[in-house]
Amino acid sequence: MSKLIPSAAKLLSGATVSKAAAPAVVASKTNYSTKSESTFEIKPYKLHKLDKGPATSATLTSEDALQLYEKLAVLRRIETASGNLYKEKIIRGFCHLYSGQEAVAVGMRAALRDVDSVITAYRCHGWTHLMGVSVLGVLSELTGRRTGCSRGKGGSMHLYGRNFYGGNGIVGAQVPLGAGLAFAHKYRGDGGVAFALYGDGAANQGQLFEAYNMAKLWDLPCVFVCENNGYGMGTSVDRSSASTEYFSRGDYVPGIWVDGMDVIATREATRYAIDYCSSGKGPLVMEMETYRYSGHSMSDPGTSYRTRDEVQEVRQTRDPITSFKEKIIASELVTPDQLKEIDTKVRKEVDEATKQAKAEAEVGPEELAGDIYYNNLENVIRGIHPAAPLQHVEVVPRN
Amino acid sequence: MSSHFTFFPDEHKPIEGDTTKMNMMQAINNAMDITLKTDSSAVLFGEDVAFGGVFRCALGLQEKYGNDRVFNTPLCEQGIAGFGIGLATAGATAIAEIQFADYIFPAFDQLVNEAAKCRYRSGGQFDCGGLTVRAPCGAVGHGGLYHSQSPEAFFSHAPGLKVVVPRGPISAKGLLLSCLKERDPCVFLEPKILYRAAAEEVPTASYEIPLGKAQVLKEGDAATLIGWGTQVHVLLEVAQTAQETLGISCEVIDLMSILPWDEETVCNSVKKTGRCLVAHEAPLTSGFGAELAATVQSECFLHLEAPVARVTGWDAPFPHVFEPFYLPDKMRCLSALEKLIHY
Numbered sequence: 001m002s003k004l005i006p007s008a009a010k011l012l013s014g015a016t017v018s019k020a021a022a023p024a025v026v027a028s029k030t031n032y033s034t035k036s037e038s039t040f041e042i043k044p045y046k047l048h049k050l051d052k053g054p055a056t057s058a059t060l061t062s063e064d065a066l067q068l069y070e071k072l073a074v075l076r077r078i079e080t081a082s083g084n085l086y087k088e089k090i091i092r093g094f095c096h097l098y099s100g101q102e103a104v105a106v107g108m109r110a111a112l113r114d115v116d117s118v119i120t121a122y123r124c125h126g127w128t129h130l131m132g133v134s135v136l137g138v139l140s141e142l143t144g145r146r147t148g149c150s151r152g153k154g155g156s157m158h159l160y161g162r163n164f165y166g167g168n169g170i171v172g173a174q175v176p177l178g179a180g181l182a183f184a185h186k187y188r189g190d191g192g193v194a195f196a197l198y199g200d201g202a203a204n205q206g207q208l209f210e211a212y213n214m215a216k217l218w219d220l221p222c223v224f225v226c227e228n229n230g231y232g233m234g235t236s237v238d239r240s241s242a243s244t245e246y247f248s249r250g251d252y253v254p255g256i257w258v259d260g261m262d263v264i265a266t267r268e269a270t271r272y273a274i275d276y277c278s279s280g281k282g283p284l285v286m287e288m289e290t291y292r293y294s295g296h297s298m299s300d301p302g303t304s305y306r307t308r309d310e311v312q313e314v315r316q317t318r319d320p321i322t323s324f325k326e327k328i329i330a331s332e333l334v335t336p337d338q339l340k341e342i343d344t345k346v347r348k349e350v351d352e353a354t355k356q357a358k359a360e361a362e363v364g365p366e367e368l369a370g371d372i373y374y375n376n377l378e379n380v381i382r383g384i385h386p387a388a389p390l391q392h393v394e395v396v397p398r399n
Numbered sequence: 400m401s402s403h404f405t406f407f408p409d410e411h412k413p414i415e416g417d418t419t420k421m422n423m424m425q426a427i428n429n430a431m432d433i434t435l436k437t438d439s440s441a442v443l444f445g446e447d448v449a450f451g452g453v454f455r456c457a458l459g460l461q462e463k464y465g466n467d468r469v470f471n472t473p474l475c476e477q478g479i480a481g482f483g484i485g486l487a488t489a490g491a492t493a494i495a496e497i498q499f500a501d502y503i504f505p506a507f508d509q510l511v512n513e514a515a516k517c518r519y520r521s522g523g524q525f526d527c528g529g530l531t532v533r534a535p536c537g538a539v540g541h542g543g544l545y546h547s548q549s550p551e552a553f554f555s556h557a558p559g560l561k562v563v564v565p566r567g568p569i570s571a572k573g574l575l576l577s578c579l580k581e582r583d584p585c586v587f588l589e590p591k592i593l594y595r596a597a598a599e600e601v602p603t604a605s606y607e608i609p610l611g612k613a614q615v616l617k618e619g620d621a622a623t624l625i626g627w628g629t630q631v632h633v634l635l636e637v638a639q640t641a642q643e644t645l646g647i648s649c650e651v652i653d654l655m656s657i658l659p660w661d662e663e664t665v666c667n668s669v670k671k672t673g674r675c676l677v678a679h680e681a682p683l684t685s686g687f688g689a690e691l692a693a694t695v696q697s698e699c700f701l702h703l704e705a706p707v708a709r710v711t712g713w714d715a716p717f718p719h720v721f722e723p724f725y726l727p728d729k730m731r732c733l734s735a736l737e738k739l740i741h742y
Contacts, residue, residue, distance in 0.1 A: 092540075093541035093543045094542070152719075153718065153720060154544075155544075155719040155720075158544070169501075169545035170501075173505075201473070204473035204474055205474060205505070206475060206477050206478060232473065233446060233474070233498075234447040234449075235446070235447060241473065304450050365721060367721075368713065368718055369713065372714075372716070381713055381715055382684055382713070383682070384683060384727070384735060390713060
């Protein structure tokens with residue numbers, strides 16, 4: 001098994017930076033697939049104020065293909081598990097699923113380097129996992145348990161990881177933070193690029209335009225990524241946005257439109273964006289056109305503002321996993337059996353994590369007053385309690 | 400998870416006539432329906448209100464009044480508030496829905512710096528009095544950090560605004576109709592857990608409940624318990640339990656208007672009972688209870704048998720997994736009341 005599916009760390013290390021679209025070579029590298037690499041055409045990008053866009057074809061090795069497929073499958077499975085846990089009332093509160101949008105995160109992540117940073121909104125379960133948090137770390141956060149990546153204190157919208165700045169609950173609020181992250185990369189000279197993700201709904205928040213301006217003014221290595229899934233909560237893009245060409249809405253910030261349902265396209269576009277931004281040219285806007293299968297959150301059935309047929313049609317014709325699967329099987333990069341093995345492995349991994357996420361304990365009630373301040377000057381946390389105020393506790397060690 | 404309170408329906412009807420059983424969502428819908436029908440300048444807008452909004456308060460209103468009067472906005476709270484202020488300044492009755500009170504902070508500048516000061520700074524020439532901003536607030540059982548907050552105290556610090564919180568369907572309809580007629584900008588905070596949990600026989604005709612006036616819901620002589628929104632029901636249950644277990648009779652006041660608040664009703668009651676307990680879900684420090692406590696001690700000083708007690712949320716972000724420990728629930732209020740009685 002381990003030969004077939006190298007660790008996630010390898011996929012995510014950014015080691016695979018081969019750029020040139022090498023010709024397809026027919027060679028039997030494994031016992032399973034018949035070709036070791038293959039080249040794929042990418043749906044044309046749309047460009048705004050750019051002379052040249054990302055590569056319009058890209059080469060995958062069979063290893064790349066298996067790795068990408070596994071990540072897509074894990075993300076889908078995490079969301080299926082989340083939806084079920086929500087229906088069982090084990091996840092409470094607000095929960096936003098990413099199913100349908102997996103190719104955006106998986107393709108982008110495959111191109112990211114160790115030095116790059118990411119911040120996103122509340123549809124963050126998959127991103128968190130891709131940035132290095134275990135499936136249990138994600139699911140336990142959703143169930144509010146101590147093994148959650150935010151100790152169960154953040155819940156569905158507030159997941160964090162290394163170089164992953166959350167998981168943010170207020171629509172659009174994370175985008176200016178992304179500009180700040182980018183400034184830090186530039187100031188430190190570490191060559192990193194910050195990716196600030198937001199939805200088509202958030203694209204109409206005023207603070208985005210404030211962030212675009214600062215980023216361009218100071219030529220920050222920031223990629224503003226609009227995940228356009230067609231609907232801002234229950235309102236379609238045509239009803240909410242005077243211009244739905246989100247890639248051009250940075251005006252003086254150059255932009256690219258990308259087919260967000262194609263994991264190869266999102267990977268190539270992200271490689272291009274990293275090159276562009278880390279060479280000192282300033283920010284980019286990258287629109288990823290995608291689709292969400294579920295409602296906005298669990299309380300939205302997602303059918304009052306679109307038809308069931310529309311959702312079905314996307315599932316059948318544009319699903320990011322199915323279409324990728326067909327592509328890599330048809331090109332003989334992988335065999336159906338190899339993908340089945342991955343499916344089985346992923347199902348087992350997520351099922352086990354789900355079980356454990358239900359069984360773990362919550363953090364103790366003393367953490368109600370935990371980590372509110374770095375240095376709590378009063379020592380206690382005020383509030384009326386018959387016996388005593390709460391003791392402020394420092395759960396995470398202070399430097 | 401069972402909710403942390405028991406709903407006490409209003410016994411008193413504000414007007415005679417036919418009634419219909421409505422929950423608070425339906426009562427608010429009804430108030431907006433009446434306004435859209437009788438006030439041709441009235442317009443309702445906000446995120447997803449076209450299909451009723453996430454809590455369905457605007458259900459059916461777009462079909463009834465058309466999409467030029469009931470419409471969706473983009474997700475842009477600062478823009479929604481500013482747009483509403485402009486519309487109201489031009490003479491319309493603008494009903495702006497902010498999807499959750501927790502999302503109102505991008506609009507805070509518009510409300511505090513523009514709406515509140517409009518009349519004053521133009522020397523009375525201009526105003527945006529037709530503006531009412533509605534927003535669901537308060538604990539809901541599982542809302543977590545950004546779907547649970549009670550921001551009334553922030554707005555109480557902005558002279559020029561009126562801030563109102565209903566406790567159920569009857570008060571919601573009457574208070575909302577008052578806000579919509581009021582010629583000052585109003586922030587109408589709707590405790591979201593009551594949308595469906597609360598049902599009452601609501602008069603079908605139009606009626607108004609005066610702003611700036613509290614209501615005494617239960618008379619008593621041992622202590623005055625003051626709350627607003629959902630907390631009123633917690634306090635009514637506390638009063639009931641105190642009667643049964645301690646044999647004391649408490650007076651319960653629903654403040655209803657936070658700005659301006661009814662000093663007369665509160666102070667008269669405290670002068671009578673000599674003891675005062677204020678409870679709210681928002682954190683203790685600079686919560687609106689602080690304003691009540693300060694005024695009560697200055698106005699009722701010689702009548703007080705004990706310091707004013709406050710039972711509130713903790714000075715912590717609203718916690719997702721600790722909501723039951725965070726809320727000023729019945730047991731915490733009862734315990735504080737016992738201390739107040741035995742001071």
